[in-house]
Amino acid sequence: MNEIKFEIIKTIGILSTSASGWSKELNLISWNDRDPKYDLRDWSADHSKMGKGVTLSAEELSALKQLLNTVEG
Template structure:
């Protein structure tokens, strides 16, 4: 399997952290030298290992923001 290349361009925020130190984060990530996208997933403390996640374009993150703002808490 080919190695996946990534670079975290910006750490936007940590949503939660597990007892083992893994953090669920929203980051701006460039995958395989492509344009950075918004990325939500769990990372180990050194950002060397990651869990499965969701990658969103700018337009998708704007739409998600609108949806979340419509939720009454």
């Protein structure tokens, strides 16, 4: 199995942190030397391990932002 290469270009923000130290984060990440995309997933405190997540282009993030602005919460 090939190792996944990633570089966190920019941390946008942390949504939550669990008692175990893992954080749900929105970051701008370059995966396997590709153009950076927005990424939402759980990370260990030292960013050596990650959970499953979702990766979004700038256009998809903009569409999600518009959808979230319609949500009552």
